[in-house]
Amino acid sequence: MRRILLAFLATVLIGATAAAAQSPPQIPGMNSAPPGPQPKVQVLDPLYDFGTATEGKMVDHVFKIKNLGQGELEIRGMKTSCGCTAAAPSKNHLAPGEEADISVGFDTHFQKGHQVRTITAFTNDPTTPQAVMTMQGVVKQQVAATPAQVAFGTVHKGTAATQEVTIDDLTGQQGFKVSSVSNASPSIKVAIEPRKDGKPGAVLKVDLLPTMPAGSFDDSIKVTTNRAPLQIDVFGTVAGNLTLDPAQVSFGIVPKGQDVVRILRLTNSSPRDVKVLDISSSTPAVVASADPVKAGREYRITVTLRRGTPDGQLRGQLAIKTDDPEQSKVDVPFYAIVGQFKI
Template identity: 30%
Template sequence: MRTAVSYVLVAAAGLIAWSCGQTGAKNELNSRPKITERRTQTFDFGTARQGVTIEHTFQLTNPGTAPVKVGRVQTTCGCTAAKVEKNTVIEPGKSLELPVKLNLRGKKGAIESKVIVNYADGATPDELVLKGAAAEEYTPSVDFTPFKRGEQPEQIVTLATYPGQQPLAVSHIKFDTQKFDITSRPGAKDGTVDVVIKPRPDAPFGSVADQIVVTTNDADAPDKFILVRAHVTKPLEAVVRQVVLRPGADGEPVSTIVEFKSTYGDPVSEVTASITREKRFTATIEPDAPDGTVRVRVAFRPGDKAKKSKIPAQLRVRASVGGVEVEEHVGVLYTTEPDTPAAKQQVEAGDADAHETDRF
């Protein structure tokens, strides 16, 4: 009987030892000392050409006595790319190469971008920094002041031959032909090329934009990127883009007049107005002003006490202007908060949640 008990005790001891061994194996990454200090590596690339891609390989070293598993890799700019296979383990005393790319497309002046390497086992993240400057060789963006449809204001971007390169020549220009007319011609100075940008006379009404790609014979940076933005005046445009309503001192309903003008002087007819969140707002067409300006009164309905201090909506006005059907939008915000820059920013951000179901 005593011998049988001894066998049972030995077996139990063996089972416990095996179980502990398995638990230790599973927790190996978490039971040993980890990286506890944030380490920062910086690569200064100096001054680089506009539009080129900077490439650098960082070394991630594990100075501890336990393996570390690489988790999520984050970047502070969409122009930066860093990729490493998920769950990659760096053994103690070993290093991992992490290639990083920084695209200087559209950049100019001082630049700093960071890559944050997180570790799955709770070790302190590493910070990788790329810094330097992009030399502005040409204007990377063009903005037209508002103009009427049919007009063709002109903007010129001059591209110059970079030192050490052959005389610059343009082989192709990629752009939206429904919005702009773009050509190239020799510049006033030797070795330069002028890119001439004009909106099409029949460009669509409202805000238009395009990313132009000018392909050249530049060996280091053949593609030149130019962002073009313009606004073609609509036949009917709101005088203001956003309005803010606040409760009066007596708690009475508050309202304001929103005006819309016929920018081309054409007659306006068949005007309709609507507004989102009809439980809280009303939109009523008022008599036109003497100069033909369309006037719409926007009012807030107090109703039961609202649960939110900010209630956004969107006013839509449709009309026939000179026989052309047009639609114009204005952001509306009712707020009980004081008139502050933060409140104005809420309106400028648009009516992102204006279509949510009222929750009162």
């Protein structure tokens, strides 16, 4: 079997190599060099270490790009490694010997610890079409939450649960205050209470209400203080009367041209019988069917990854529709990697 798999991989790799030779990958900003003088890009100081910054502050820096070539250098676009960083050039066309400023701003809100951000300038330099700049440093957190996340785990539908989060001031200054909290889910209630140990800060009482519908849930608590804002993720699962085992489908790594079958069990723990009305899929590559093991109480769900699914990662979701008044739909995530192997 291993020899067959190795032979299959060799065939795939040879084909991929041939295809790559016929169609070389295109890099943004890379063109065949036109005749005549050529530009040459250089970042004068490509690494900026800002040392330590307090969370919530904007870190600003100006990188300098120079044209060392004989032709005009064109800055065709900018890209940053995350949305909390912005970059803009002072000019887009540089004559030979000319410089341009790249102004960069790094928003440290909700950041902590060692941070690295990259900024890429796409140019018409035929040899170096991408000029990369890096800024790094340590963001010192002003406010901390313990625990940093609220995990309710699995809670049965109709059951309430409560957890507490302690908010601490890390600056050591006087007058720390938690002024407000907010979140999106109506089934999660958050209240600010004083700390019982007499220290600055507050305790957040996080209540999961019985109204939370069955299934996985997530929310985010936004905490406003007179130091810096804080964000606390909340997540968990509400188990209804209909439960799946397993709760998701992993097809694993699948050789191209093969189909794969997985079996799930849908169990009903409510007093009334439940029928499976339909199963739909987010992609035609995965299909499913339901067969009663014990009508109204237990169903065998057969999930198939169809032969001929294109190479690459596959993610999607099944929707099992039932006549249960409280769980009319049960979602089942699935994922697979087709045509990629690790030996």
